[in-house]
Amino acid sequence: MCGKSIIEEPVLQVNHLKKYFPMGKGQILKAVDDVSFEIGKGKTLGLVGESGCGKTTCGRTCTGLYSKTSGEVLFKGQDVHKLRGKDRKAFTKSVQTIFQDPYASLDPRMKVSELVTEGLRIHNMISNKKEEQERAQELLRLVGLQAEHANRYIHEFSGGQRQRIGIARALAIEPEFIVCDEPISALDVSIQAQIVNLLKEMQAKMDLTYLFVAHDLSMVRHISDQVAVMYLGKIVELTTSDELYSHPVHPYTQALLSAIPIPDPDVEKKRERIVLTGDVPSPISPPPGCRFCSRCKYATEQCFEEEPEMKKIGPEHYVACHLCK
Amino acid sequence: MNNILEVKNLQVSYHTYAGEVKAVRGVDFSVSEGETLAIVGESGCGKTVSAKAVMGLIQTPGVIKEGSEINYGGKNLVAQPESEWEKYRGGECAMIFQDALAALNPTLSVGKQIAENLIIHRNCNKREAMEKAVELLEKVGIPEADKRVKQYPHEFSGGMRQRVMIAIALACNPKIIIADEPTTALDVTIQAQILELLKELQKELKTSIILITHDLGVVADMADQIAVMYSGKIIEKGSGRDIFYHPRHPYTWSLLNAVPRLDGDRKKNLVSIEGTPPDLLLELKGCPFVERCAHCMNICTRQAPPTFTFENEHRATCWLHHEKVQGEYPFETGGALCVEKA
Numbered sequence: 001m002c003g004k005s006i007i008e009e010p011v012l013q014v015n016h017l018k019k020y021f022p023m024g025k026g027q028i029l030k031a032v033d034d035v036s037f038e039i040g041k042g043k044t045l046g047l048v049g050e051s052g053c054g055k056t057t058c059g060r061t062c063t064g065l066y067s068k069t070s071g072e073v074l075f076k077g078q079d080v081h082k083l084r085g086k087d088r089k090a091f092t093k094s095v096q097t098i099f100q101d102p103y104a105s106l107d108p109r110m111k112v113s114e115l116v117t118e119g120l121r122i123h124n125m126i127s128n129k130k131e132e133q134e135r136a137q138e139l140l141r142l143v144g145l146q147a148e149h150a151n152r153y154i155h156e157f158s159g160g161q162r163q164r165i166g167i168a169r170a171l172a173i174e175p176e177f178i179v180c181d182e183p184i185s186a187l188d189v190s191i192q193a194q195i196v197n198l199l200k201e202m203q204a205k206m207d208l209t210y211l212f213v214a215h216d217l218s219m220v221r222h223i224s225d226q227v228a229v230m231y232l233g234k235i236v237e238l239t240t241s242d243e244l245y246s247h248p249v250h251p252y253t254q255a256l257l258s259a260i261p262i263p264d265p266d267v268e269k270k271r272e273r274i275v276l277t278g279d280v281p282s283p284i285s286p287p288p289g290c291r292f293c294s295r296c297k298y299a300t301e302q303c304f305e306e307e308p309e310m311k312k313i314g315p316e317h318y319v320a321c322h323l324c325k
Numbered sequence: 326m327n328n329i330l331e332v333k334n335l336q337v338s339y340h341t342y343a344g345e346v347k348a349v350r351g352v353d354f355s356v357s358e359g360e361t362l363a364i365v366g367e368s369g370c371g372k373t374v375s376a377k378a379v380m381g382l383i384q385t386p387g388v389i390k391e392g393s394e395i396n397y398g399g400k401n402l403v404a405q406p407e408s409e410w411e412k413y414r415g416g417e418c419a420m421i422f423q424d425a426l427a428a429l430n431p432t433l434s435v436g437k438q439i440a441e442n443l444i445i446h447r448n449c450n451k452r453e454a455m456e457k458a459v460e461l462l463e464k465v466g467i468p469e470a471d472k473r474v475k476q477y478p479h480e481f482s483g484g485m486r487q488r489v490m491i492a493i494a495l496a497c498n499p500k501i502i503i504a505d506e507p508t509t510a511l512d513v514t515i516q517a518q519i520l521e522l523l524k525e526l527q528k529e530l531k532t533s534i535i536l537i538t539h540d541l542g543v544v545a546d547m548a549d550q551i552a553v554m555y556s557g558k559i560i561e562k563g564s565g566r567d568i569f570y571h572p573r574h575p576y577t578w579s580l581l582n583a584v585p586r587l588d589g590d591r592k593k594n595l596v597s598i599e600g601t602p603p604d605l606l607l608e609l610k611g612c613p614f615v616e617r618c619a620h621c622m623n624i625c626t627r628q629a630p631p632t633f634t635f636e637n638e639h640r641a642t643c644w645l646h647h648e649k650v651q652g653e654y655p656f657e658t659g660g661a662l663c664v665e666k667a
Contacts, residue, residue, distance in 0.1 A: 050512040050513070050514065050515075051512055158601050159368075160601060161601070188367040188368055188539060189367070189539060189540070189541070189580065189583050189584055190367060190579065190580060190583045190597065190598035191367075191597075191598075191601075192583070193583040193585075193595035193596065193597035193598070194597040194598075194599065196585075196595060197594055197595060197597055200594070215512065215513070217513070217587070218584075218585040218586065218587050219585050221585065221587065221591055222585050222591060222595060241591065242591065245587060245591075255514060256513060256514060257587065258517075259513040259514045259516065259517040260513055260542065260587055261516075261517075261520075261540070261542030261543050261545060261546060262542060262545065262586055262587060262588060263541040263542045263544075263545050263569065263581060263584050263586065264545055264569060264586070264588075265545045265546065265565050265566055265569050267545075267588065268545045268546040269546070273517060273521075275514075275517050275518055275521055276514045276517075276518070277518075279482045279484055279485070279515070280512075
């Protein structure tokens, strides 16, 4: 899957991306270590993994918020990290992020109308106050809020409403590609469904492309066409949503799926659960060989010594594991 | 079965500048020996406040209102002096908090924090208490317990910290453990470990558990009884099977359908509950769920619904069970055995 694109019209191509953080004393934290994937127009790629696996760093590096260590991120064929000046500004107009924490990511001193139209002002897409108000009200209605909310401040809203404002802000400049960085993990279950349905609706309406970063596999399944599972900075399995949930191949994916409780007592009782022992090792000095070997019950000697390559095992199904032939 | 804890008409209010926030508005529940009661609800529905009230941890500006009863060991604890609470808290009833890093003292070794309980409640001396602390750490599955007992909370990972919290709660062999969202801050694989541990310990020690959570998935495998809370009230209560397979309140039904299921249909849109819960500052006239309910009727806005009781002690507080109501609903309605006025 490296090098040449397999999708006809990829919006985002990530090739061998690496992002290392120096930790002092010569130590290096390998947050993202040789990750490759691509997303087609109008599609959603779900990026899942446990906390600390590098999924947020990956999302941020893709939008150019972090510089890269090596590899490349191509947005419609252009290298994101080499853009400067006018090109860079054009790029920021087509890419937006919805952040995880709607409490921390919105400025409490700005009115909602100012918040949602900030991008429009920066890109000179509105000329006067009146237009700003109109656009703000339009956007708020689009995400299911009311027009009169435009003159309020952010502390007057609940978590779900704030996340809607975050979404309105991202949609304002009509981007093509949105990185959703755990947009629902801070919300209640009943509100999560609202936001996921809203994101799907917007995608259908505006032909958006999403990189959906999350740790909740059951929600990701609902929104993604493709899912990539990350573990300690590496993608261990990448395939279509249906395939991943019906035929998970990597032992980590299997364990991750079996750890999710199903809200049905009878199904739960019959289910055999794979409980992983131990914690995720530190990404500062990951074990040599396969990153998952310390928690994998199938690990062989080869797993402790040699790092597995990403292999194609079916149409659109890629796994990095020595045991899959 | 014998109820070891009975909570009747529990009301908790917070007096703030904006007015009186009625966080818990008359809640009844009971737990019998070795049983798990799950309290499920959204944030702000009063589930944590109820748990804190049972532990005697409500602090000003919060007050437990008159008429509330927390019956344990033949006494109503609400009327008892602080000295009585101190014996009960930690000794008879222990709590596992949501955020283990915030709940543990960063300046004390975990061993000391476990031993503290034993020294206060079980008259152990320091050496005995420390020995017991090592045993407890082993019991909750922490490797090299004799070394780790001297370490501080920051040296443990999230899952390990939650294990330490469980060890502290278990220290005095309490009759009841209140687990307030014990796995919300953890990753799914660690969550599975912690839930497995709680189940094993319950089987071994016959402790009753009050499990507070917003995740219905967590509850499915553990709860004998489930109480669903909404804006300070229990709106439906019943056995685990009754709640999951025969929900009788539209809120419970939509909550069950809002949770994405791994074995469900992927293409189907999730059922979302539009709107947000009501402001707890306001006096609620009708049913608290009225604004978000798809099956709202005229009477729902005017009069608070009574509680209907069905077979197997299954209760639901919703007008849809009234004999005059007819229509097709995706959940069960009607067939009440008896009615209590609100």
